[in-house]
Structure formats: structure tokens, C-alpha cells
Amino acid sequence: MKKTKISERLRKDADSIWKEIFNHPFVVELYKGTLPIEKFKFYVLQDYNYLATNMKNLGILSSKAESVEAMREMLEIAHLEATSEFESYEKFLKNLGYTIEDAIRIKPTQTNISYASFLLATSSLKTFWEGLAATLPCFWTYEEIAEFHKDKLNESKNSLYFEWASVYLTEPYHDLVNKMKGLLDNASNIEYEKLKEAFITASKYEYMYWSMAYDMEEWLIPLKQE
Amino acid sequence: MKKTKISERLRKDADSIWKEIFNHPFVVELYKGTLPIEKFKFYVLQDYNYLATNMKNLGILSSKAESVEAMREMLEIAHLEATSEFESYEKFLKNLGYTIEDAIRIKPTQTNISYASFLLATSSLKTFWEGLAATLPCFWTYEEIAEFHKDKLNESKNSLYFEWASVYLTEPYHDLVNKMKGLLDNASNIEYEKLKEAFITASKYEYMYWSMAYDMEEWLIPLKQE
Amino acid sequence: MKKTKISERLRKDADSIWKEIFNHPFVVELYKGTLPIEKFKFYVLQDYNYLATNMKNLGILSSKAESVEAMREMLEIAHLEATSEFESYEKFLKNLGYTIEDAIRIKPTQTNISYASFLLATSSLKTFWEGLAATLPCFWTYEEIAEFHKDKLNESKNSLYFEWASVYLTEPYHDLVNKMKGLLDNASNIEYEKLKEAFITASKYEYMYWSMAYDMEEWLIPLKQE
Amino acid sequence: MKKTKISERLRKDADSIWKEIFNHPFVVELYKGTLPIEKFKFYVLQDYNYLATNMKNLGILSSKAESVEAMREMLEIAHLEATSEFESYEKFLKNLGYTIEDAIRIKPTQTNISYASFLLATSSLKTFWEGLAATLPCFWTYEEIAEFHKDKLNESKNSLYFEWASVYLTEPYHDLVNKMKGLLDNASNIEYEKLKEAFITASKYEYMYWSMAYDMEEWLIPLKQE
Numbered sequence A, B, C, D: 001m002k003k004t005k006i007s008e009r010l011r012k013d014a015d016s017i018w019k020e021i022f023n024h025p026f027v028v029e030l031y032k033g034t035l036p037i038e039k040f041k042f043y044v045l046q047d048y049n050y051l052a053t054n055m056k057n058l059g060i061l062s063s064k065a066e067s068v069e070a071m072r073e074m075l076e077i078a079h080l081e082a083t084s085e086f087e088s089y090e091k092f093l094k095n096l097g098y099t100i101e102d103a104i105r106i107k108p109t110q111t112n113i114s115y116a117s118f119l120l121a122t123s124s125l126k127t128f129w130e131g132l133a134a135t136l137p138c139f140w141t142y143e144e145i146a147e148f149h150k151d152k153l154n155e156s157k158n159s160l161y162f163e164w165a166s167v168y169l170t171e172p173y174h175d176l177v178n179k180m181k182g183l184l185d186n187a188s189n190i191e192y193e194k195l196k197e198a199f200i201t202a203s204k205y206e207y208m209y210w211s212m213a214y215d216m217e218e219w220l221i222p223l224k225q226e
Helices: A006-013 A015-022 A025-032 A037-064 A068-095 A100-105 A110-125 A128-148 A150-155 A159-169 A171-184 A189-214 B006-013 B015-022 B025-032 B037-064 B068-095 B100-105 B110-125 B128-148 B150-155 B159-169 B171-184 B189-214 C006-013 C015-022 C025-032 C037-064 C068-095 C100-105 C110-125 C128-148 C150-155 C159-169 C171-184 C189-214 D006-013 D015-022 D025-032 D037-064 D068-095 D100-105 D110-125 D128-148 D150-155 D159-169 D171-184 D189-214
Strands: none
Touching: A006 A015, A006 A128, A006 A171, A006 A189, A015 A128, A015 A189, A025 A037, A025 A150, A025 A159, A025 A189, A037 A068, A037 A100, A037 A110, A037 A128, A037 A159, A037 A189, A037 D037, A037 D068, A068 A100, A068 A159, A068 A171, A068 D037, A068 D068, A110 A128, A110 A189, A110 B110, A110 B189, A128 A150, A128 A159, A128 A171, A128 A189, A150 A159, A159 A171, A189 B110, B006 B015, B006 B128, B006 B171, B006 B189, B015 B128, B015 B189, B025 B037, B025 B150, B025 B159, B025 B189, B037 B068, B037 B100, B037 B110, B037 B128, B037 B159, B037 B189, B037 C037, B037 C068, B068 B100, B068 B159, B068 B171, B068 C037, B068 C068, B110 B128, B110 B189, B128 B150, B128 B159, B128 B171, B128 B189, B150 B159, B159 B171, C006 C015, C006 C128, C006 C171, C006 C189, C015 C128, C015 C189, C025 C037, C025 C150, C025 C159, C025 C189, C037 C068, C037 C100, C037 C110, C037 C128, C037 C159, C037 C189, C068 C100, C068 C159, C068 C171, C110 C128, C110 C189, C110 D110, C110 D189, C128 C150, C128 C159, C128 C171, C128 C189, C150 C159, C159 C171, C189 D110, D006 D015, D006 D128, D006 D171, D006 D189, D015 D128, D015 D189, D025 D037, D025 D150, D025 D159, D025 D189, D037 D068, D037 D100, D037 D110, D037 D128, D037 D159, D037 D189, D068 D100, D068 D159, D068 D171, D110 D128, D110 D189, D128 D150, D128 D159, D128 D171, D128 D189, D150 D159, D159 D171
């Protein structure tokens, strides 16, 4: 009998959350092409900040991998992310009329800070495997979202959103996600509960992140003196 | 002309948030003695988890202090927290009918995870001073809350809440807070904007934390498969 | 059949190195009272630097302890070290005619840097248990050295060295060492080889450290341009 | 007047040590082709361990770089090192009749542990710039050694050593070193003394490392029971 891979177990255990993510109004409207542009701009600016943190996160994970082989793979993943996804993001910012400095200057929302802190604290202070399990949902949900809404995307007339989304349907992006899944499959099943905790928590943050963007989250209290 | 201390500047810049904290329904009802007991129990169990994380946080800060003198003071603070506030918490848990194991077993809410991750990521990856600025609001707001609601507390007939709250009016607790403020006052004003960011963000988490307890926060999505 | 404690196994496995340490000329002459004072001064100044690093090391370990109980004990140990051994060292420096600033200004030797780096890298990047196993030999050998040479010490006419050494025969110092041993005994035997590696390597550094002091180590190359 | 680059200042301040390195018997005999093969094998096996640690070190540095740009460059460097120098090393091991497992199994010498610990402790606990300054001498001295002994190498009949050494004369290797120097030149001159300390200390370790290999370092004490 074939043993279930850890990544498959995690995927299954997070399924109800992932379904909510797929059907999140931000996601649906984005792939349909009907999402108000100001919500999208809000998202993109916040996401630049998030991606910078995630690059740091991948650096930390690279330094914690237990074997030379795993370290090399993590560096490969981090390098790929830094040079491909990240650079395409910078081009994209320019298309929206922003400079990178604009993006750097944007204050992260409380939800953004929470998710980023969770990733950094997990990769810094927990095991390599827990850090990897926390990092995976971001990459993986984007791949599945794109797959789930592929038909909508092809019918969409919104070339801006089309361009943004189509990255997640490319071969290099699939490779990136597969590399991470493959690496995580080497974790020990004994640690499964901890991996699940990290994976589920990160999946919840993914959902909250889309809500943050859809609601263009501001801080609840009018801060006159700040 | 006397220069304003860094802790005073921070306190002033966070004033609008702190006022909201003082008037948060959880806080007000707690000091009045009218808070429903199940909300309080929810809070106390979550807080045990938070305090354990905060102890780790104080350990990290102890290791990052730049001078021998500052390191010794941080160890003093961490040790005080570990032996006094924390131990009294454990006694308190028992009064509520819980074992420490109950408290350890409780899953932290997403807000709890967010706040704790923010503290750990800041103290691990930013400067000692930013870590300290992030850590201070938790200790300091509790002191000011108790001072702000002292009259309500004295009129309260709720001996359980009275006992819990009166810790924050004691001399040793004032000393603890003053030690932390005094240490932070040694930071450089050049770094003020970063310190402020940490202090304000932590203050916001304090507010969210009370809301989490008042709402007995559950995760927004019905997770059937989890 | 009683199981051998981890600390006892480690002690036995390091026995040949520890015997060399007990018989190191610096140690023997120190307890006899015949050690040239300039060698002792060299040692004390280097050691202030080492102790400051070790305090940082204990802070790191405090933040890595896995249970609340272990964290509290590590903070207790770190706090004890910071307030008792360290403060007595500062008094001692003054007796020798040095200010603390003199001690801070002293450049650590390459051996000192090596040992301190080993402790910090181990506690930062390996498990809590490996960090603790690396930290123990410093504390423990000083206790056994004092015990081993107790008779010599009592016959010694050198009140300066007598004062320095007698700290390691006191009850509080025994308690400190016992606390650390007791904590390490909670480690898992499965990890024994890694613990042994850390413990043996640290024991070797202890030997090298005494040699460094006896030889008043300077850097091997005449550095004209530096 | 042109300002001296930080990397040039460091290079000049370390010149006397670097001259000793260039003339170290291991280095000279290696480039002449007369180095006894057992010394070379000893070196190569130790170095595999060192390179693995250095990859971890580069991962840590990647996570600490302060700007997105610097992070990306560090990941580029780390990735280059992991895929080019490191992979060529693995091929080289095989040429010498070793498997990678042989190399992994080799216990690092005390000098190797010291140097590796110094790099890891510096990059983990000091600033990004100090970590980078500590990391540079290893890469840079190898480049200058190869340049310094180029003529000897060309006359050498030893094809094994020729192959090993010629990597350090290639364009990609020059690029790697130049990238690191260029990155370090962005550091602030205010921090120069700390950078110098890290750079000089690492240069000394480089010298000690060659001595370790030439002497085929064993531990000074006969360890019967170990």
C-alpha cells in the first residue's frame, strides 16, 4: 500500500479552508476581471512588502535546512523566487504606475504584519520542517487558485489581471511549488501534528489576507494623534 | 530644557490607542466585576500561552542586549516575570479549576498567534531596542489600566477579578515596568521612528487581544474536516 | 538496574581530557599559589570578556528551552550567573587594579574568540540540549578543579588566588552546577552522540583556554601593518 | 579626491597576514605541485565540512541583508556557491576516491570548528555587514593566492592540484568575489572598526586553517577513553 505523502495529507487537512479561499470574493472577482481596480492596487502594494518578507523567510529556511542537499534546494527556491516572481512583480508595479519606492513606503496592514511575523517567527524559532510547512500554503494556494479559475481567466477581458494571474499557470511556477512539496515530503511523520498546525495556520492567514485586500483594511480606531 | 524621554514620547504617540484600550468593554467589565465568567476563563487560558511566549521573548531580548549592564537588567526582568507574574498565574489557573496541562493544551487563537509571532519576530530579527519597544506595551498598559480603573476595582464585589487585577497595582509590578521603561530610555532617538512603529503595532495588538477575549474568538470558517 | 544519567555519561566520556585539565600547569600553579601574577592578570582580563559572552549564551539558551519549566530554570541559572559570579568578578577586577572599562577594552585572543564563537553558534543554531551540553563543561570543570586541588588551596599562602578559587567551593556554586546537570539529564538519550560531541569539544576548549592563559597567547604572525 | 572603498581599506589592513598566507608552506607546495598527497586529502575532506557550514552561513546572511536588492544579491552569491564551487568540489572528491558520505563522516578538527563557529556566530548575532566582512577573506584570499602563484601553477606538473587551483582563476569566480566586495562597499564607514575586526579575525583563521591542513592537525591530548 502506498503511503500518503505529507504534502497530500496537509492539503487534505486544509481542504475546507482552501475551498473558502477559492471562493473568496477578491479571488473570484479578480479571475472574472470584475474586481475594482483600487482593491487590486491596494493588494499589490501590500504584497510587495509581503514578498520582501517572504524572501527573508526563504533565506532563513536556507540556513536551517539539515542536509547539504536540502540547503541547496532551498537556495534554489529562494533564488528562483527572488529573480523570477519578485522581478516580475517589480515590472508589474511599474505597469500600475508605481515606483518600487512607492511600494517600499507603504505601511503594512496589521493582517500583513501578522502573517509575515508568523512566517518569520516560525522559520526562525521552530524546526526547518515547520518553517517549510508554514511557507508552502502561500505558494501552493496561488497555484491551485489559478487552476481552479482557469476558465474564468480565459474568458476575462481584463488584460491587467490576466497578466498577473497567468504567472501562476506557468511551468516554472509549477516547478517551484513542486520543489517545495517534494522537500517537505522528506519530513518525518512523527512531527505531523506540528506541521499541520503550521500549514493550517498559514492557510488561515491566506484567507485573512484576501479579506484584508478586499476590505482595504484600515486600523479600527481613528488615530488622530498618530 | 529637559529632553523628553523616549518612553514618554512613545506613550504620547500611542495615546489614542491606549484610551480605546482603557475603555474596551472587556477591561471595563473586568474592573467593574460584571464580566461574564466564561469570557474571563477564555482570556486566562489564552493568556497562559501568551505569557509562555513572552518569557521566550524576554530570553531572546536578554541575549541581544548590547552591554553587560543591559543584559543583566533584562535577565533581572525576565527572571522577575518568570518567578513572580508567571507563578501567580499558575496559582490563579488552579483557583479557576484548571491544571497547567489544561492551559498548555489550549490552542492559541489566530489573534494570539499573531501578537506572539510579532513579538518573537521583532525580538529575533530586529534590534534589541525595537524588540524592547514591542514588548513594553503589554506590561505598561496593564499598569495604566489598573491605575485608570482603581476606583471601580475597589467598589467591585468580584473577589476573583479583584485578586487578578490587584497584582498590577503592586510595588514589584511598578518596578518591573519602570525597569523596562528606564532601559528603553537608553535607546537612540535617531531610531525613534522604528521604535514607534514597534510600540504602536504592539499597542494595537493589545486592543485586538482584549477584543479576541471579549468575542471569545473562533475561526471564521466552519472547518468540518479539520 | 538504575540508568546512568546523561551528565554522568558525558563526564565519563570526557574523563581523559578533564584529567589533563586538572593537571594543566596554569591550574596547578594557581592552586599552589605559585602562578606568576602576570599570567593570572592576563587570564582574568580575558575571562571578563568570556563571561560576558557566556551571559549572552545563557540568554539564548533561556529563549530556547522547550518547556515553561525549563525556561524558568535557565532564566534562574542565567540570573544567578549574572548577579553572583559575574558581580564577584567585577569586584575582583578592581582588587587587581583594573576598571571594568579596562576589561571591556581588552581584545579577546583567537582562542577566546574560538571558544566563545563555538558556544554562541551552538546555542543559536543547534538544539537547546546541545547548547546546554556545550555550556556545561566551563561551569562543571571549575567545580571539579577546585575539589581536586582543595588541599593545595588550603596550604597556599596566596590570598589573591585563594579568594578567586574559593568561590568554586561554595554551596551556591554547587547549586548552579547541579541545576545545569539536572536540566541536561532531561535530554533524550537518542541524541547522546550530538550531546557528547558538544560536551567533548567544549572540554577541549577549556584545556586550550588554560594554555592560552599560561602562554599569554599572542597572535603567531608579527603584524607590523595592523 | 576619491574615497577609498571599504574592501580596499580592509585588504590593506590585513596585508601582513595575507602575505603570510601567500607564503604558507601548504599554499606554496600546493601551487608548485610538490605538496604530499596525504596532506591534500586531509585538507579536501576537512574543507567539504567547512563549505557546508559556509553555505549555511551564506543562507543566514541572505536573510539578514537590509534591502531587497542586497538580499537578492546575497541569494545570488549563495546560489552560485552552492551550485558551482560546491558541486565542483563533490566531483573533485570522487576523483580522489572519496564518496560524499566519506566527507560527511569526517570529524572537523578543532581549528575547523573554531573558524566555522566564528563565521556562524558572527553572521547570526552581529550585523549583516560584520557577517559579510567575516565571510569575505575565505573567498578573496583564494582568488589572490591563485593570482600570486599563477606562474608556479603553470609550471606545475601536478594535474590534480592544477585542476583544483584553476577554479580560482576563472571569470565566474572573479565575479563571485567582486559581487561580495561590491556589496560590502555599501557598508557605513562609521562601522569600520567592527568590520576590520571581523575581517582580520577571519584572515587569521584562514592562516590557521592552512596550518591545520599542513600539520594534519590532531587533538593534542591522547584520548584513550574517547
